[in-house]
Amino acid sequence: MAASTDQVSSKCIDGYGSAIGMPQLCGDWMANQIFWLVVTLVIIFLILSRIALPRIAEVLADRQSTITNYLTASEELKSKAEEAERAYTQALNDARSEASRLLDASKAEMKKELQAAINKADAEISVKVGESEKSIAEIRKNAMASIEKVAKDTAKEIVVALGAKADAKTINAAVSSKMKG
Amino acid sequence: MAAAAQPSEKSDGLVFHPMDQFIVEPLFGSGPIHWYTVTNVTLWMGLSVVALVLVMLVGTSKRALVPGRAQSIGELAYGFVHKMVEDVAGREAVPYFPYIMTLFMFIVLSNFLGLLPMSFTTTSHIAVTAVMAIAVFLSVTVLGFVKNGVGFFSLFWISSAPLALRPALALIEIISYFVRPVSHSIRLAGNMMAGHAVIKVFAAFAGVALISPLSVVAITAMYALETLVSFIQAYVFAILTCVYLKDALHPHH
DSSP states (O other): OOOOTTSOOOSSBOTTSOBSSOGGGOHHHHHHHHHHHHHHHHHHHHIIIIIIHHHHHHHHHHHHHHHHHHHHHHHHHHHHHHHHHHHHHHHHHHHHHHHHHHHHHHHHHHHHHHHHHHHHHHHHHHHHHHHHHHHHHHHHHHHHHHHHHHHHHHHHHHHHHTTOOOOHHHHHHHHHHHHHO | OGGGGOGGGGTTSSOOOTTGGGOOOBSSSOOOOOTTOOBHHHHHHHHHHHHHIIIIIITTTTOOSSOOHHHHHHHHHHHHHHHHIIIIIOGGGGGGHHHHHHHHHHHHHHHHHHTSTTOOOGGGOHHHHHHHHHHHHHHHHHHHHHHHGGGGGGGTSOTTSOGGGHHHHHHHHHHHHHHHHHHHHHHHHHHHHHHHHHHHHHHHHTTSTTTHHHHHHHHHHHHHHHHHHHHHHHHHHHHHHHHHHHHHHOOOO
């Protein structure tokens, strides 16, 4: 940024507005720079120390305490959740053991009932079997008698058919003895 | 130079005025520059105050629990410098944090404002950085004597060294102590001035069509470097202030 030529040349600026040597070493300008630097630094210091830094420190502390609060709250909630989980597990275990106890009890009862029913059925069956055996014996006796009669009649008929004179008493005796043998 | 090939060299073909950007000039009219004259120094320092107000006051005015962009920048700057003071100079140095914050914010904002085209870089002037460095030097020295009394001299008397070496070391320590404000101020001003002057030199080369692409690339690269340097030099200035402060608070090695 070459200054215009109408600028007053000094010992630091040549006639064309360019710097002679290093502008940093120009003694004429130093007082001006130092004065404005001090003003600027004082203003910056006042802004920072009076307003900005306390405000930021406060914001940071607020955030820290909020985070700490949330952390403790979450810690609390976590312990509560653990408590609830423990209670839940406890209840679940209780329910399981209760269920198995009930199951065992009902199993035993059912077994007992079943046993009783089986016994009753066995008794009924044995009664029925006795009756049946009796009736079978009856039927067999009747059948035997019928067979004997049929055999005797048949034998008589056969004897007659063979042309012999059948003596009923003899034939009966013979058939009876054969059937017994 | 390349200008020799140009026939129109007599007018103003390739002119280098890399230092003109550092000229202090009155904002209104022309004339001699008194200490109270409103100059481009006033303008750009004022703009750094405006930037500070925008970042640190307007940005944080909402005091949001979840910060927005501007507030984040303010908080980052606060946390950055606060942590630096605490880490380097110790917990007892925290009361001096606003002073270091003032220096850091002024330097970093001036450096970045100086990167704007056509701007004036206040921190490239040795008069500016020397005032800050001397202020740091004097206040740290006074603080050292106020806090430690004569014990502050133990900074120069290295008790861990062999006795025979101690006088020689003390001489070296004293010299290095008094060189501190010189290196402290020239480091910042020199870095800012050199970078800006180099960019201007590259920019002057852009007038030659053949090498202008190279020149633009070089300016871009230098600009990136200068962006980095702008921050790093502010950081270095602040951290050295913390180191000097630590010496004042704990002079014993």
